[in-house]
Amino acid sequence: MRVLIVEDAVDLAEGVVARFAKSGMACDHADSLAAARDFHAVQTYDVIVLDINLPDGSGRDFLRDLRAGGDRTPILMLTALISVDDRVSALDLGADDYLVKPFDQRELEARVRALVRREADHKSxxxxxxxxxxxxxxxxxxxxxxxxxxxxxxxxxxxxxxxxxxxxxxxxxxxxxxxxxxxxxxxxxxxxxxxxxxxxxxxxxxxxxxxxxxxxxxxxxxx
Structure with a gap:
């Protein structure tokens, strides 16, 4: 399983990458939208964990571009925003799940695995x-x-x-x-x-x- 983490908080991202690696997941970290687009241009992912607030824009823009291009990679949004409108907006754009910061890394890992299983169930x-x-x-x-x-x-x-x-x-x-x-x-x-x-x-x-x-x-x- 290969996961792309798009998160500008380095400490948080490094912790997630380390935990996922121990679970056998290959995990790449992008700290900006530009880096995320570069990773995605050369690699296929099973899941993308995408922060909404990034230094060079909103994760929603990346999500919108992926879905507009027909990319159906499961996407879990990370957000410090707690309003229902923000969550609904992300889901309406095509996100498959969301998690509000701060979160327990065990829950993030469980949700990522659930998205992979759901996608696999659709395929076979x-x-x-x-x-x-x-x-x-x-x-x-x-x-x-x-x-x-x-x-x-x-x-x-x-x-x-x-x-x-x-x-x-x-x-x-x-x-x-x-x-x-x-x-x-x-x-x-x-x-x-x-x-x-x-x-x-x-x-x-x-x-x-x-x-x-x-x-x-x-x-x-x-x-």
């Missing part, structure tokens, strides 16, 4: 590949009916691969789904480690992950 209840079954809503998988013990990043890796089953997914695409821009110390080759771990958990089944050298990986049923 379950994806099957032979004896492997993956639930986007729960980010969990079973193999031959037995639940697979997956870490959050292994589940995120499986999510991307199985959604593109039968297709080669580039190493860069997989990396972008697992790591944030500030994970500079994590190299692209880290994907090989997670692929190896996932292969080990699929061992003995007809489901395999093949390597197309120099391009990426493909999940499918063995011939």
């Amino acid at each position: 209840d379950e994806i099957a590949l032979g004896p492997l079954s993956y639930s986007p809503a729960g980010q969990g998988a079973t193999l031959n009916g037995a639940r697979l013990d997956l870490t959050r990043r292994e589940a995120a890796l499986l999510d991307v691969l199985i959604r593109h089953r039968g297709q080669v997914v580039t190493k860069q695409r997989l990396y972008d789904s697992l790591f944030a821009f500030n994970d500079a110390d994590v190299g692209l080759n880290a994907i090989e480690l997670y692929i190896a771990r996932l292969r080990k958990k699929l061992a003995g089944s007809p489901v395999g992950i093949s390597t197309q050298r120099g391009v990426g990986y493909r999940i499918g049923l063995d011939d």
Whole structure:
């Protein structure tokens, strides 16, 4: 799962990023509308957490632009404004949820996960590949009916691969789904480690992950 946090209060944003990282989420932080637009131009996100009051404008403008362009990424608005009119305005513009500051970071994380599950429910209840079954809503998988013990990043890796089953997914695409821009110390080759771990958990089944050298990986049923 990859999240964009648009918040100019650095201490608050850093706390959120640190908590999300411990939960296995890749999280990028933008401290202005301009930075948010730059991040969004080069990266796809599962959820955007968007502050309303930013130094170079209102988060509502970014929300309005995204929805006008057809972008349906779930958006949770952060606001210090407590009037009902302000909340209704954000929801009417296309926000999916809002949270009033100050807030408990546990609640923010729970709401973000709820938005991801809701979006996954809209797309698919379950994806099957032979004896492997993956639930986007729960980010969990079973193999031959037995639940697979997956870490959050292994589940995120499986999510991307199985959604593109039968297709080669580039190493860069997989990396972008697992790591944030500030994970500079994590190299692209880290994907090989997670692929190896996932292969080990699929061992003995007809489901395999093949390597197309120099391009990426493909999940499918063995011939």
